[in-house]
Every structure is written in structure tokens, then in C-alpha cells.
Amino acid sequence: MAALDRSLIAGLGPFAGLAPADLDEVLQPARAMRFAKDATVFEQDGEARSFFLLLDGYVRVVRITPDGEQVIVRYIKDGELFGIAAAIGRTTYPANAVCAVDCVVLAWPNERWSDLVERFPSFARNTYQTIGSRLQETHDRMMEMSTEQVTQRVAHAVLRLAHQTGRKTAEGVEIDFPISRQDIAEMTGTTLHTVSRLLSAWEERGIVRSGRQKVIVSDPHRLMLIAENRGS
Amino acid sequence: MAALDRSLIAGLGPFAGLAPADLDEVLQPARAMRFAKDATVFEQDGEARSFFLLLDGYVRVVRITPDGEQVIVRYIKDGELFGIAAAIGRTTYPANAVCAVDCVVLAWPNERWSDLVERFPSFARNTYQTIGSRLQETHDRMMEMSTEQVTQRVAHAVLRLAHQTGRKTAEGVEIDFPISRQDIAEMTGTTLHTVSRLLSAWEERGIVRSGRQKVIVSDPHRLMLIAENRGS
DNA sequence: GCCGGAGTTTGAGTAAACGCAAATCCTGAT
DNA sequence: ATCAGGATTTGCGTTTACTCAAACTCCGGC
Numbered sequence: 001m002a003a004l005d006r007s008l009i010a011g012l013g014p015f016a017g018l019a020p021a022d023l024d025e026v027l028q029p030a031r032a033m034r035f036a037k038d039a040t041v042f043e044q045d046g047e048a049r050s051f052f053l054l055l056d057g058y059v060r061v062v063r064i065t066p067d068g069e070q071v072i073v074r075y076i077k078d079g080e081l082f083g084i085a086a087a088i089g090r091t092t093y094p095a096n097a098v099c100a101v102d103c104v105v106l107a108w109p110n111e112r113w114s115d116l117v118e119r120f121p122s123f124a125r126n127t128y129q130t131i132g133s134r135l136q137e138t139h140d141r142m143m144e145m146s147t148e149q150v151t152q153r154v155a156h157a158v159l160r161l162a163h164q165t166g167r168k169t170a171e172g173v174e175i176d177f178p179i180s181r182q183d184i185a186e187m188t189g190t191t192l193h194t195v196s197r198l199l200s201a202w203e204e205r206g207i208v209r210s211g212r213q214k215v216i217v218s219d220p221h222r223l224m225l226i227a228e229n230r231g232s
Numbered sequence: 233m234a235a236l237d238r239s240l241i242a243g244l245g246p247f248a249g250l251a252p253a254d255l256d257e258v259l260q261p262a263r264a265m266r267f268a269k270d271a272t273v274f275e276q277d278g279e280a281r282s283f284f285l286l287l288d289g290y291v292r293v294v295r296i297t298p299d300g301e302q303v304i305v306r307y308i309k310d311g312e313l314f315g316i317a318a319a320i321g322r323t324t325y326p327a328n329a330v331c332a333v334d335c336v337v338l339a340w341p342n343e344r345w346s347d348l349v350e351r352f353p354s355f356a357r358n359t360y361q362t363i364g365s366r367l368q369e370t371h372d373r374m375m376e377m378s379t380e381q382v383t384q385r386v387a388h389a390v391l392r393l394a395h396q397t398g399r400k401t402a403e404g405v406e407i408d409f410p411i412s413r414q415d416i417a418e419m420t421g422t423t424l425h426t427v428s429r430l431l432s433a434w435e436e437r438g439i440v441r442s443g444r445q446k447v448i449v450s451d452p453h454r455l456m457l458i459a460e461n462r463g464s
Numbered sequence: 465g466c467c468g469g470a471g472t473t474t475g476a477g478t479a480a481a482c483g484c485a486a487a488t489c490c491t492g493a494t
Numbered sequence: 495a496t497c498a499g500g501a502t503t504t505g506c507g508t509t510t511a512c513t514c515a516a517a518c519t520c521c522g523g524c
Contacts, residue, residue, distance in 0.1 A: 063371065063375055065375055065379050066460070067461075069378075069379045071374070071375045071378045071379065073371060073374075087360065087364070088360055088361060088363060088364020088365075088367065088368075089357065089360065089361035089364055090364060090368075094368060094371065095371075125321065128319065128320055128321065128360065128363075129320060129321035131320060131360075131363065131364075131367065132319070132320020132321055132322060132363075133320075134367065135320065135363065135366065135367045135370065136320075136322075136326060138367065138370045138371060138374060139295065139305060139326065139327075139370060141374060142303070142305075142370060142373060142374050142377060143295055143297055143303045145374060145377035145378065145421060146301075146303045146377065146418075146420075146421030147297050147301045147303065147421065149480070149481090150480080150481065151480095180500095180501065180502090181501075181502065181503095182501085186378075188378075189377060189378030189379065190481075190482085191481080191482060191483080192501085192502080193481090193482075193483085193484095193502095193503085193504085194480095194481060194482075196501095196502060196503060196504085197481095197503085197504080199502095200502090200503070200504085211490085211502090212489085212490060212491075212500090212501060212502075213501075228298070229299075381510075381511090382510080382511065412470095412471065412472090413471075413472065413473095414471080422511075422512085423511080423512065423513085424471090424472080425472095425473085425474085425511090425512080425513085426510095426511060426512075428471095428472060428473060428474085429473085429474080429511095431472095432472095432473070432474085443472090443520090444470090444471060444472075444519085444520065444521075445471075
């Protein structure tokens with residue numbers, strides 16, 4: 001197997017500030033993998049053998065409730081670490097990771113985690129900061145779930161996706177991967193029917209354009225007003 | 233000011249496995265503080281100057297939404313760290329910390345964080361594990377908020393409190409600090425009215441005993457069935 | 465012992481969103 | 495080009511839990 005090129009990870013958040021030689025060392029135990037759309041990178045409650053970096057694509061992190069309902073925890077985009085159970089002392093994965101599109105992934109064996117953290121303090125810092133902001137984000141969503149009604153939650157979710165993974169098009173900001181009404185429902189704790197009704201209403205008013213597994217935000221400002229319960 | 237005695241923190245989770253001399257060193261920059269019930273230890277968005285260990289009492293961590301609603305994120309009990317914004321690279325506190333009863337707290341200046349983490353790897357490990365399990369717990373609650381109805385959420389919240397902070401009494405497991413219907417509502421995303429109705433109904437059936445700022449779980453098993461939507 | 469006020473209970477009406485059902489629309493595969 | 499199946503839309507009845515309102519209870523302080 002050919003060695004991986006350091007340019008793969010140079011400049012990515014987790015490895016910011018590492019010297020070229022360091023990058024080579026980091027890559028040494030890593031293995032590149034490809035996954036087709038809808039493939040599973042790891043499974044909830046499965047033994048955590050590796051941690052991952054998403055080189056290209058989008059990964060959906062999904063938790064399954066005891067009675068089979070799905071909740072989408074977050075979407076991972078390229079350049080982000082995921083499956084870092086090791087970092088927080090877990091031995092199993094807390095959720096499923098499913099590819100929203102074809103993906104390219106680097107995987108490190110979990111035993112390397114402590115090496116990396118010890119040898120590269122900036123890597124440790126970056127990573128724990130990432131975990132911190134994910135904790136923060138989860139709290140934000142919990143607050144939304146507690147205090148907002150469905151309309152606002154869906155508006156917030158769509159805005160967040162457009163902001164984090166949006167791609168500018170002629171018609172507005174398009175969410176960069178296929179996303180169904182069902183997916184949005186699983187992010188916001190509602191049903192696909194309600195999401196459909198909301199998107200239809202917004203489309204009527206020129207705030208979004210949407211179609212099969214596609215959402216384009218054409219008027220972010222008005223959607224923001226809806227999210228904050230200031231617009232009608 | 234007299235030096236703090238190492239027995240204060242010996243054996244506590246975060247400092248498990250440290251030698252007596254280490255404990256003295258850890259305590260050296262710490263300052264003990266007392267807070268009366270309802271006093272605020274730190275405020276949301278306030279500059280994070282210190283991190284804290286709760287020596288005695290209970291602390292409520294509360295986030296305030298832009299329009300003034302409160303959401304209780306968690307309760308801290310004695311022996312736990314809190315306000316550890318530094319650990320995850322934040323410079324402000326993400327929430328309010330309010331004493332549920334009179335409290336005794338140790339405070340360290342934030343600058344000491346990196347010292348501690350570097351000098352005492354077991355401290356770092358323990359702490360990041362704590363953050364991990366809080367992230368986990370927050371995810372669990374988010375899932376509950378997404379998929380369960382109010383009855384189940386309230387049952388889960390009460391069970392969790394009884395389990396984490398319960399004190400055995402003749403009548404059952406009593407939650408160890410004053411907690412109002414409003415508090416439970418703010419933990420579960422509902423209203424005090426609904427919580428009151430639920431507790432009344434459960435009391436009728438001998439599952440709980442409750443009164444002013446007081447909840448005793450007398451039949452945890454049946455409450456568990458309700459939480460899992462298996463009991464009526 | 466009395467009083468004030470926070471905390472709690474309970475009722476009645478209402479609104480938000482769900483569940484169910486059926487029709488329609490797309491898209492990728494053959 | 496056709497077709498099958500997933501995705502979406504939309505209507506309608508129902509349920510859950512909220513809002514508003516009012517009464518009540520109990521504890522602590524004077």
C-alpha cells in the first residue's frame with residue numbers, strides 16, 4: 001500500500017499547526033477507506049476499534065432509540081473527526097455513522113489515540129475544543145427542543161445546515177447533500193408530514209425552494225425571522 | 233488563610249489516584265468559598281476566570297434562552313467539577329450556576345488548568361471522561377425530547393434525579409434537595425401545570441409521594457414502566 | 465397566632481401537531 | 495420508454511399538552 005500523502009490532511013482543523021514531518025508521522029498508522037452512499041462506517045454499541053477523519057463527503061450520525069426510532073445527532077463534513085469515542089474514554093460507539101453521499105475516510109486504530117494526544121499537544125487542544133463545541137451545540141439543540149415550537153425548530157435546523165454545509169447557487173444557498181423530509185424530521189423531533197407542510201408554506205412565500213431530497217434557502221433573512229418567532 | 237486540607241479532595245472522582253503530596257499541590261492554588269442557597273456561582277456569558285469543584289451541596293446549571301425562558305441543563309452534586317469552560321477552550325461560561333442549597337465550593341484560577349492537566353495525566357483522563365459522559369447524557373436527553381411524550385420525559389427525569397441524588401427514607405427514595413414543579417418542568421420542556429397533574433396522578437396510585445419542593449419515589453419499578461411506556 | 469406570598473392544585477377551553485390515509489410526483493433502473 | 499418504488503403532498507379527525515384562570519395550601523416571618 002502506498003503511503004498517504006501529507007497534503008491530504010495539511011491545514012485541516014484537527015492538524016492545524018503541525019509540521020510536515022509531523023503530518024507524515026500522524027498519517028503513518030492511518031488507513032484510507034471508501035464508503036458508498038448509505039454505507040455504515042460504524043454502528044451504535046459496536047466495539048470502538050478506530051477513530052476517523054472524513055476526507056470527503058458527508059456523514060450522518062444517528063442514534064436509535066430502544067423502540068427503533070431514529071434521531072439524527074449531527075452531520076459531519078469533510079475535515080472533521082468523528083467516532084472519537086476513545087477521546088472521552090468510551091469503548092463502544094454511541095451512535096451509527098452512515099454516509100449521506102459517497103465518502104472517503106481515514107481511520108486510525110484506537111490504540112494510537114494516546115500517542116497522538118501526547119506527541120502533538122495542538123492536536124489534543126483542537127480535538128477537545130471540537131468536543132466542547134459539539135457539547136455546546138447539543139445543548140443549544142436541547143434548549144430549542146425544550147422551548148421552541150416545531151416551526152421554529154425546523155427553521156433553525158434548515159438554517160444551520162445551510163450555514164454549515166451550504167453551497168451558493170443562483171437561487172440561494174443549497175444544502176450540499178441529499179436530505180429528505182424524513183431526515184429533517186429526525187433532526188427536529190417531528191414528523192415528515194409536518195416538515196413537508198412547513199416547506200410547502202415557505203416555498204409559497206419564496207423563502208425556500210425545495211424538491212426531492214433537496215432544499216435551497218432563497219431568503220435566509222426571512223427564515224431567520226421565522227426561526228426567532230419574529231416573522232409571521 | 234490556612235492551607236486547605238488534602239482530605240477535602242482525597243478520593244474524589246477527578247483526583248482519584250493522586251498521591252498525598254500531589255493533592256497538596258493541587259490544592260495550593262485553590263480557594264474555598266461558601267454560597268447561600270439561591271446564590272449564583274457564575275453567570276452565563278460571564279468571563280470564565282475560574283473552574284470549580286463542589287465540596288458540599290447541590291448546584292443547578294441553568295441556561296437562559298434569548299427570550300428569558302430557563303432550561304435546567306443538569307444538577308451538580310458534591311465531588312463533581314463544574315464551570316470547566318477552560319477544558320474545552322471556552323472563555324465564557326455557557327450557563328448560570330445557582331446553588332440549590334447552601335454550598336461549599338473550591339475555585340481554581342483558570343490559568344492553572346493546563347498545569348493540572350499536564351502534571352496529572354490521571355486528572356486529565358478523569359476530566360475528559362466526565363465531559364464525555366455529560367455529552368452522552370445530553371444526547372440521551374435530546375433523544376428523549378425528540379421521541380418521548382411528556383409523561384415519559386417527566387418520569388425519566390424524576391427517576392434520574394432519584395438515582396443520582398436520591399436518599400433512602402422509610403417511604404422510598406427522596407430527592408435530596410428542594411425541587412419545585414417548575415424546576416422539573418424546566419428539565420423536561422413542559423409546564424409546571426402538567427408536572428403537577430402527573431405527580432398528583434402518580435401519588436393517587438402510590439408511585440410517588442410529593443409535597444412542597446419535595447419528591448419521594450416510592451415505587452421506582454412502576455415509575456420505570458411509565459418512563460418506558462410499558463406501564464399504563 | 466396571624467399574615468403574606470410562594471408554591472401547588474385543578475378546571476375548562478384551545479391550539480398545535482400528530483396519526484392515518486390516499487393521491488401524486490419523481491427518479492433511477494431495466 | 496416504461497415502470498417500480500421511494501419521496502412528497504395534502505386532507506381530516508384526534509390527541510396531547512398548553513394557556514388562562516382561580517382557588518387552595520403551607521411555610522416562614524412578624
